[in-house]
Amino acid sequence: MTEAVLNVSGLTKSFQMHHLDNTLHAFRDVNFSLKQGEFVLLKGPNGVGKSTLLRTIYRTYLPVDGKVMFHSARGDIDLANAADIDVALLRAEEIGFVTQFLVARPRVAAEDIVAEPLRLAGVAPEDALDQARHWLNVFGVKEKLWKAYPTTFSGGEQQKVNLARALILPRRLLLLDEPTASLDAGARAALTKRLDELKKEGVAMIGVFHHPGDVAELVDRTIELTMVSEERRPADVAV
Amino acid sequence: MSVDMKLERSAPQFITHEPLLHMTNISKRYGDVVALDQVGAKVYPGEVLGIVGESGSGKSTLLRMMNVQELPDKGTYHLDIETEKPNLFDVDRYARLQLQSRHIGIVYQNPHQGLLMKHTSSGNVAERLLIAGERSFANLRAKASDALDASEFPLERMDAPPIELSGGMQQRVQLAKAIALEPALLLLDEPTTGLDVSVQALVLDTLKRLQQDRKITMVIVSHDLGVIRTMADRVMVMRRGQVVEQGLVDQVFQDPQHAYTQQLVHAKL
Numbered sequence: 139m140t141e142a143v144l145n146v147s148g149l150t151k152s153f154q155m156h157h158l159d160n161t162l163h164a165f166r167d168v169n170f171s172l173k174q175g176e177f178v179l180l181k182g183p184n185g186v187g188k189s190t191l192l193r194t195i196y197r198t199y200l201p202v203d204g205k206v207m208f209h210s211a212r213g214d215i216d217l218a219n220a221a222d223i224d225v226a227l228l229r230a231e232e233i234g235f236v237t238q239f240l241v242a243r244p245r246v247a248a249e250d251i252v253a254e255p256l257r258l259a260g261v262a263p264e265d266a267l268d269q270a271r272h273w274l275n276v277f278g279v280k281e282k283l284w285k286a287y288p289t290t291f292s293g294g295e296q297q298k299v300n301l302a303r304a305l306i307l308p309r310r311l312l313l314l315d316e317p318t319a320s321l322d323a324g325a326r327a328a329l330t331k332r333l334d335e336l337k338k339e340g341v342a343m344i345g346v347f348h349h350p351g352d353v354a355e356l357v358d359r360t361i362e363l364t365m366v367s368e369e370r371r372p373a374d375v376a377v
Numbered sequence: 378m379s380v381d382m383k384l385e386r387s388a389p390q391f392i393t394h395e396p397l398l399h400m401t402n403i404s405k406r407y408g409d410v411v412a413l414d415q416v417g418a419k420v421y422p423g424e425v426l427g428i429v430g431e432s433g434s435g436k437s438t439l440l441r442m443m444n445v446q447e448l449p450d451k452g453t454y455h456l457d458i459e460t461e462k463p464n465l466f467d468v469d470r471y472a473r474l475q476l477q478s479r480h481i482g483i484v485y486q487n488p489h490q491g492l493l494m495k496h497t498s499s500g501n502v503a504e505r506l507l508i509a510g511e512r513s514f515a516n517l518r519a520k521a522s523d524a525l526d527a528s529e530f531p532l533e534r535m536d537a538p539p540i541e542l543s544g545g546m547q548q549r550v551q552l553a554k555a556i557a558l559e560p561a562l563l564l565l566d567e568p569t570t571g572l573d574v575s576v577q578a579l580v581l582d583t584l585k586r587l588q589q590d591r592k593i594t595m596v597i598v599s600h601d602l603g604v605i606r607t608m609a610d611r612v613m614v615m616r617r618g619q620v621v622e623q624g625l626v627d628q629v630f631q632d633p634q635h636a637y638t639q640q641l642v643h644a645k646l
Contacts, residue, residue, distance in 0.1 A: 153632070154634070155639070156635075156636035156639050156640075157636070157639065157640070157643075193631070193632075197625065197628060198625075198627045198628050198631050198632065199628065199631065199632040200624070200628060200632055200634065210391070212391045213390070213391070215390055215391065219386050219387050220386065220387065220390065221386060221387055221388060221389040221390065221392070222386070222611050222623075222624055222625050222628075223389050223392045223421050223424070223611075224389050224390055224391045224392055225625060226424075226610050226611070226625060227391055227392060228391075243578075243581065243582060243585060243607055244578035244581075244582070245575075245578045245579055245582050246582060254589075257589065258589060
C-alpha cells in the first residue's frame with residue numbers, strides 16, 4: 139500500500155506589504171495530496187503562484203490559512219503551524235527543496251558544498267566527499283572545478299552544484315522549483331534519470347518545470363493553478 | 378500578541394529535548410531609556426540563533442546578559458547544563474565567573490575587549506585553561522595549540538601578541554580562547570564587523586565549520602543580514618528593546634511579517 143506523504147488543505151497565502159498598505163493575494167484554498175513515489179507537475183501561467191506554493195509548503199513563506207499535513211517518519215505534523223525548530227529538523231532529514239538559485243557560502247569549494255548535507259547527517263568526511271564527487275560528475279561539473287568556489291561559476295554550473303547537493307540525500311518529499319532552468323541538455327537528462335531513480339525509491343515529488351517535456355515520463359498527475367486576483371506581488375527580494 | 382506567541386508558532390512536537398538556553402521576560406532600563414522590554418529567547422542544542430536589529434535595538438545588551446556579565450532589572454535565565462538549573466541572574470558572582478569561564482565562550486567585535494593584546498596569542502588561550510585548573514605547561518601548550526588550530530590560526534604565529542596580528546587573526550585568537558574549554562554556548566557579538574570582505578568570508582567559514590563539526594550552540598549578533606543568513610538557522614529581529622519578529626532565517630528574510638523587518642530586508646543591498 140502506498141502511504142500518503144503530504145495532505146494540503148485550504149492552503150492560502152497572501153503577502154501583507156506594510157509600506158504600500160496593501161495585501162497581495164498569491165493563492166487561495168489550494169487542496170491536494172501526494173503519495174509515496176508520486177510525481178506531481180504544477181502548471182499555470184507566469185506569476186500564478188507556483189513557486190510561492192512550493193515555498194509555502196517548505197515554510198519559507200508563512201501561510202495565512204490552511205494545513206500542510208506532512209506524514210513524517212517521526213509522525214504527522216502540520217507544517218503550516220509547526221515550531222521553527224521542528225521544520226528545521228525535517229528540512230535536514232526529510233524534506234528537500236531544489237531551486238535554480240545557489241545558496242553558497244563564499245570561499246567554500248564546490249565539493250564541500252555538495253558533501254555538506256551528508257556530513258551533517260553523520261557520514262564520514264572522506265565518504266561524503268567521494269559521494270559528492272560522484273554526483274558532481276553525474277551532473278557534468280568538470281573535475282577541475284570541484285575545488286573551486288561556486289560563487290564565481292556561471293548560472294548553469296552553479297545549478298549543477300545545487301542539484302548535486304539537493305539530491306545527494308534520500309528524502310521523503312522533494313519540492314522542485316524550476317530545477318532545469320539554465321541547464322544544458324546533458325545535465326537535464328542526468329536530472330531526469332536521478333528523479334526517476336528517486337521516484338522508484340518512493341520519494342514523493344511536486345515541482346514546476348521550465349521544460350515540462352523533460353519529466354513527461356515521470357508525471358503521475360498535473361495540478362493547474364489559476365489566477366485568484368489581478369494584483370500581483372513584485373519580484374522577490376533576494377537577500 | 379503575547380510575548381510567547383512571538384517566540385514560537387506552536388510548541389515543538391518532534392524536538393523533545395529542552396532548550397539549552399531559555400530566557401524569559403527580560404527587561405532592563407538605563408535611566409529613562411528602555412534597553413530591553415520583556416524579551417524572551419530559546420536556543421536549542423546545536424542550533425545557531427541570529428539576532429539582528431539596528432544600533433540601540435538591545436541586541437548586544439541581550440548578548441551580554443546571555444554571558445551573565447550584565448544583569449537585567451527583571452527576568453529569568455536558565456542554561457540546561459547541569460541537573461540543577463537555577464535562575465542564572467540570581468547566582469552569586471563566583472558562580473557567574475565559573476559559568477563565563479567554563480560553559481560560555483564569547484567573541485567580541487573589538488578584540489581589545491576579549492584579549493590581552495601584549496601577551497602571546499597562545500598565552501591568551503592558555504589563560505582560559507589555567508582558570509579551569511590545567512597546570513601542566515605541556516598540556517596548556519598542546520590544548521592552546523589545538524584550539525588555535527581549530528580556529529584555523531597559523532600555528533607558526535602562536536607566540537606573537539595579538540597587537541602584531543591582523544584583524545582577522547585577532548578574531549581567530551578570540552575564537553580559540555572562546556572554544557578552548559568546549560563551552561556549551563558560544564556567543565558572537567558582531568564577530569566580523571570591520572574586517573575586509575574577503576577576511577570576513579574566511580572567518581565566517583571557520584565559524585560555520587566549527588559549528589558543524591562540534592555541534593556548538595551559538596548566538597550571533599550582527600547588523601549585517603548577510604552574516605546572519607550565512608550563519609544562523611533561526612533569527613530574532615529586535616527593535617527598541619523588543620523582539621518584533623522571529624523565525625527560520627529564509628522565512629524572515631523572504632517573507633518578513635512585521636513592518637520593521639520588511640523595511641530592514643528591503644534596505645539590504
